[in-house]
Amino acid sequence: MTAPALSLQDVTCTFISRDDKTQRYTAVRDVTLDVAPGEFVSVVGPTGCGKSTLLNVAAGLLAPSSGQVQVFGAPLQGLNARAGYMFQAESLMPWRTALQNVTAGLEFRGTPPAGARAQAEEWLRRVGLGGFGDRYPHQLSGGMRKRTSLAQTLVLDPDVILMDEPFSALDVQTRQLMENEVLALWAEKKKAVLFITHDLDEAIAMSDRVVVMSAGPGSHPIGEFTIDLPRPRDVAEVRVTPRFVELHQAIWDVLREEVLKGYRQQLAA
Numbered sequence: 001m002t003a004p005a006l007s008l009q010d011v012t013c014t015f016i017s018r019d020d021k022t023q024r025y026t027a028v029r030d031v032t033l034d035v036a037p038g039e040f041v042s043v044v045g046p047t048g049c050g051k052s053t054l055l056n057v058a059a060g061l062l063a064p065s066s067g068q069v070q071v072f073g074a075p076l077q078g079l080n081a082r083a084g085y086m087f088q089a090e091s092l093m094p095w096r097t098a099l100q101n102v103t104a105g106l107e108f109r110g111t112p113p114a115g116a117r118a119q120a121e122e123w124l125r126r127v128g129l130g131g132f133g134d135r136y137p138h139q140l141s142g143g144m145r146k147r148t149s150l151a152q153t154l155v156l157d158p159d160v161i162l163m164d165e166p167f168s169a170l171d172v173q174t175r176q177l178m179e180n181e182v183l184a185l186w187a188e189k190k191k192a193v194l195f196i197t198h199d200l201d202e203a204i205a206m207s208d209r210v211v212v213m214s215a216g217p218g219s220h221p222i223g224e225f226t227i228d229l230p231r232p233r234d235v236a237e238v239r240v241t242p243r244f245v246e247l248h249q250a251i252w253d254v255l256r257e258e259v260l261k262g263y264r265q266q267l268a269a
């Protein structure tokens, strides 16, 4: 049996409160989650339940308080060199052009400049920004900046792609375009994807599997659903199919109570 591309095993993350050092908060507890090579898995859950924490653990940016992480069967130590990470926030350097932003990671890796430039140009073209390499981030629309970030992530050819609500800042139409583009790129290369979102529609439309997290503290998976919708998918069209509606209903039945719990906790805080 092939090892999972990413495997979180009994991962617990406890933080020390910034205001009161005697206070501890366990964001996630005993989380076990695998992503197979080529599999697209989404994690949904109420706000503040620890989704970003899990992604940070998978990226090797945060060491779990207990439990372990394996990447293609090997224990993760330090940064996850086989993973590419796409954040919710802007990740572009404003003083570099789109092309220079995409080449940055390759240069850092030591790719010779001509090769780095050729690969970056190819990726900008693939994300639909062929003629925009010389623009600075402030000269690009929000969607174009996201496309540049996507090229910046994919140019490094990561085996595992970690995405933390990458399109939440976009308008609905641009978002759906980007979701379809990501699915098309993913279908070409079939990398393992761990995708964090609070949007259940997005999770179902994109994924092979949706994992539902409970509200915190001590958040953990409470449901797992295989998304058997045929591919290739158009994220807008698939949402109106009877099977999508059925899956949405089944997942929402599990998620609803957790979202309400999370909301009450936020109000109390």
Ligand SMILES: Nc1ncnc2c1ncn2[C@@H]1O[C@H](COP(=O)(O)OP(=O)(O)OP(=O)(O)O)[C@@H](O)[C@H]1O
Pocket: 015, 016, 017, 018, 025, 027, 045, 046, 047, 048, 049, 050, 051, 052, 053, 054, 198, 216
């Ligand atoms: N470095 C830290 N120190 C202290 N507490 C933290 C730290 N990082 C996260 N937390 C807490 O852990 C919990 C989980 O945070 P996290 O950002 O992972 O949740 P999330 O599910 O991604 O939230 P959202 O959906 O709102 O983006 C939150 O209560 C947060 O305040």
